[in-house]
Amino acid sequence: MGELIKVTVKNDQQLVSARDLYKGVQVTTRFSKWVEQNFKDFIEGEDFTSVTGVTDMPNGGTRPIQDYALTISMAKELSMMSHTEQGKKYRKYFIELERKWNNPMEIVKRGYSILQNENTKLKLENSEMKPKALFADAVSTSNTSILVGELAKLIKQNGYDIGQQRLFKWLRNNGYLIAGNRSDRNMPTQKSLELGLFEIKERSFQNPDGSVRITKTPKVTGKGQQYFINKFLAKKEA
Template sequence: MEELIKVKTQGDTQVVSARELYKGLEIKKRFSAWVSDNFKDFIEDIDFKGVLISTPFNPKYPDGKQQELQDYAITIGMAKELCMMSHTELGKEYRKYFLELERKWNDPQEVVKRGYTILQNENARLKIENQAMKPKALFADSVAASHTTILIGELAKILRGNGINIGANRLFQWMRDQGYLISRKGTDYNMPTQRSMNLGLFKIKESTITHSNGSVSISKTTKVTGKGQQYFINKFMKINETA
């Protein structure tokens, strides 16, 4: 069947452009006057819906300056009635075309095919939503085996990026309160506890500092391992879920 007019699908409804139908029927009066005379017996948002289209000011230069025109997306049912109202041979031809479109649209095989497509799209949408709903902690899995260590302040930034409202100072305090870092004041303050080291959550980076008087001291910095990053992100996500 030769295509007389472009047909689009909106939801479970076939629609055509009122301007394209107006042009195809070779209506002599202005488009706005044709709409005013013929649309009054139809219901907006059920039979038709207003849309804006862009079209060139000069058809000879399609890539030139554009203008916006009022158009309408009309249902096939409304299009058939407009064809009859035209009382022309072209109207009869277009109506016959729309009747054939409806017949194919309502064919049981086509109905089943559309239903199957809708089901596939719905399953794909649900799959995407389910992926999005999984705890963001899952993204930390990739760092579990990483050899890259980070500072506790950097871990706080990662936690904030995962929706946990915590800063570096509060994270240090929480780790001391929970027994991951040494809380007693002294040279070991904020160093990992033996329990943390056994779990592989931290590494201690030692740096040699040479002072201006020639003396040398050792600086120790607590850094979070890849396993530790995963461990703490998962832990905070679980806390956040139950909060």
């Protein structure tokens, strides 16, 4: 996959420049207006941060300009919201970036690199446990929360056969997600939130008629990923 846009990594999170994305998706609105119209649906400090970029001057010098560092998740949504052919292309590119970033082996590599940089030695009792322990440590260092479906894939890739629907059912039956025919079905229970296993991602969108629509999505934290993977690995070995 060739590089469509420059991606940087900070605090174990992939980021792209808002100005680079703005140029790439080829919207006709000026940059400041594009930001004003689209950024209101996102959270500063979580989805994006304000940064200072530079632009080239005709005399060969540079001058500072306002820019923003965007998460891949936000960049993907902005690409879709652009309603351009290039926007579709960038959205597919970001989906592939996320898929590779959340690949278990990539998580292991990042986690191992973090541990090495901190001069932390992994104390593992035997070679059979090494991949599992390394994976668990790598996940626990991740700042990225994932969807329940993505957790199901991680668990399956680590040897326990389970799909998204079966995992949702197991989480409800075991008191981690709310069960029953309720409006908050599949939302984290108070126990899950207090343990730090889940977080709720809340977004507000303005409908064409002017009303506001709020969506809530349960996401599994790094701590939750480690917790549930360990639980299913233990079930496999029992």
